[in-house]
Amino acid sequence: MYICPTNYLSTYMKHTILSLILLAWGAQAYPQTTENVPSDATFTPPFDFPITFSGNFGEIRANHFHGGLDFKTGGTIGKPVHALAEGYISRIRVTHGSGYVLDVAYNNGYKTINRHLSAFVGDVARRVEDLQYEKESWEVEITPEPGEYPVKAGQVIALSGNTGYSFGPHLHLDMFEADTDDYIDPLPFFKKKVKDNTAPRAEGIMLFPQPGRGVVDGNQKHQAFPLTPKQPITAWGLVGSAIRAYDYMDGVSNRYGVHTVILEVDSVEVFRSVVDRFSEYENRMINSWTYGQYMKSFIEPGNTLRMLHAPNGNRGLVDINEERPYHFVYTLKDALGNTSKVRFTIHGKRAEIKPVExxxxxxxxxxxxxxxxxxxxxxxxxxxxxxxxxxxxxxxxxxxxxxxxxxxxxxxxxxxxxxxxxxxxxxxxxxxxxxxxxxxxxxxxxxxxxxxxxxxxxxxxxxxxxxxxxxxxxDTVPPQITPLNPKQWGSAGRITFKAKDGETGISSYRGTIDGKYALFGKPNSISGNLVCELDPKHVKKGGRHVVEMTVTDGCGNQTTERFEFVW
Incomplete structure (x- = not known):
């Protein structure tokens, strides 16, 4: 039998209870309402070519909402990224998560983050590279003074890329309201530049009988249904509805999140979601609002996500308490006003509802x-x-x-x-x-x-x-290091390694060339390759060199490999 250390447990519990009181107070103190104030701010687009998107604001992602717009860049990197208005560069970062990142604060009350860039430009590029060598780290962060790097509308501030956790070339643009720090949808500022007459389309519905309080087709578990069920759906008691739907745009094959979902039952609105803003605190509440790709049309009691509204006074749950048809109508809208509707019927049928044991x-x-x-x-x-x-x-x-x-x-x-x-x-x-x-x-x-x-x-x-x-x-097994195409390192001017670890993952890496620090980075975290672009400022060209790479996993296991190359 396992015996717990008694002294440890009592001390642990005392500290825990105190922290819980503070955490609970913080959760209650968070504001629960939102106000969308029209803005007269104007922005120029980040690119000088026609706008199309690979992702929109608020799309369902794992544990978070998609925080901005993904602008397509024609399948290539290196497109000039323009400032949207007058302001200044407020933060500069290189990270494994978002690659090259540039934050801009604008004088009109908004802020943006440009992610997955391939490069910075001008003095910013030089400053970042100097800091990387000084810190001997590919990941760096700089917070300039407000007056150091002013920008004007249309000014080139970076080049688009495919760095960080990116599945293809694009620009991810987050926009924030400076006064609240809320993520907001940038699309309304670019409406005139976007052509879209395609409405959202639904793909299925799901029903959630509430534990001990409802049944659907005699079952107390949630169930998915096609838009046109072959058999009538029956239910009794408290039931929540959900819908899987996507938006689409003219001329592209991508699918997007739906901006507005309205559910009416017997012509009375019971639920509305409007994906127009959220805070960092609210981000993980997507796990409560969604089930896989289904958007729930009811609000769980601990979910304070401000974009959800339930005017029926019952958190959007529908009380099916009469033996008659209940007519459900979904209205789906995108940010440009394109609209579609979905209709289905639930037949009230008295059934036993067993209490939760x-x-x-x-x-x-x-x-x-x-x-x-x-x-x-x-x-x-x-x-x-x-x-x-x-x-x-x-x-x-x-x-x-x-x-x-x-x-x-x-x-x-x-x-x-x-x-x-x-x-x-x-x-x-x-x-x-x-x-x-x-x-x-x-x-x-x-x-x-x-x-x-x-x-x-x-x-x-x-x-x-x-x-x-x-x-x-x-974990006692060290990582593996594999050189990729080593015979081409010299001709390509680039050294590439693949580092893998089967248990706790790669936590750090460091490379040298001829005994001196070499700037290896992980430009794209999907591939995970460690890459060094050879630079004659740091590596003497015209001879044989020795590159050494050391990789460490999450439990401190290390591997070091040495290779020779000619450049």
Missing amino acids: HREKYIFHWNKVNILQEPGLNLVIPRGMLYDDAYLNYAVRADSGDIAFTYQLNDTRIPLHGRCELTIGLRRRPLEDMTKYYVASVSNRGKKYSIGGKYEDGFMKTMIRELGTYTVAI
Whole structure:
């Protein structure tokens, strides 16, 4: 039997309860309303060629809304990116996530972030390169003074690219309202430059009978239906609806998020979503509003996302309490006003609704602090982290050779609004070096993914953002380094490596040429290749050279490889 260190647990709980009070207060203090004030600000487009998009504002992404517009660049990089108005460059970054990034603050009350650039220009480019060599790091950040880099409308400020987590050449443009720091949809400022007469189209609906309060076709689980069901849909009690739909634009094959969704039942509006703005705090609430690619037309009680509205006073849920047809009508609109409608009927049919039977210990309430203590496990979920009550399908698995038990908090992953502390006790310590241990998230197929963690007093402690399955694992295997096309390094003027790690991932890398720091970067994080563009300012041209690459994984395992090349 696992024995928990008593002193550690009591101290842990005292500190935890205090932090929970502060977190709960913060969640309640956040503003819950939005106001869309018309603006007379004007912007010129970022490009001097016709505008088309590969992505729009608010599209459904994993754990977040798409924060801006993705401008197409004709499948190429290096297109001049123009300032939208008069202002100044406020931040300059090179990151693995967004590549080359340029923030601009405009004098008209708005700010933008330009992501996935291929290069900066002028003094900014030189300053960034100098800092990269000074810090010996590809990732750098500069916050200039407001007057250092002024810009005017139409001025070239960067070149478009495909850097960071980017699946193809484009410009991602985020726009913010300076007074609130809200993400806002930039499209209204460019309406006159966009040709679009294509309305959104729906692909399916989903119905969510509420636990212990509703049934659909005699079942209390959520169910997907085609737009024209072959059999009549029956329901009884409280039911939530959802729709999968996409917007489209003239002349391109891309699909986009839907700006406005309105649900009416028997000609009365019960729900409306308007994807026009959100804050960073609200970003993860997309996990509450959506189920996969379905947009819910009801609001979970812990979801304060301001773009959702339920005028029926019942969070958008429909009470089917009469044996008659209920007529559902969806209205779908894009940001340019193109509109379509979807109609379907639910037939009220009296049916038994069984109450939810569940042990109270494994019910997490959305409006309370939730604490789960099991042998070898401590989990604290502060108030404000759950969007609805969670009925956990808790289970523990053990194997005689395991370092720790495998804890199934729930059989399907339940997203949390923020990071919550999880500690897992060790059953055995086959290695004395505790830096080699990590907390792993376990998939339904048994694959382990590192989420980090540190050892402390017999436990591995980490932060989690979803209720899933977790255990502890060990990583002692160093990363692999593979040179890509080494015979062409000299002729191409470019050195490229592929670095892989099968468990905890690549955490850092450092390259040298002839013993001196070489500026290797990860220009595109999808490929993950480490690339160094040879520069005669830093590498003497005309001879044989030695390049050395060291790669370190999340548990400190290192690999160093040396190669010769002629340039």
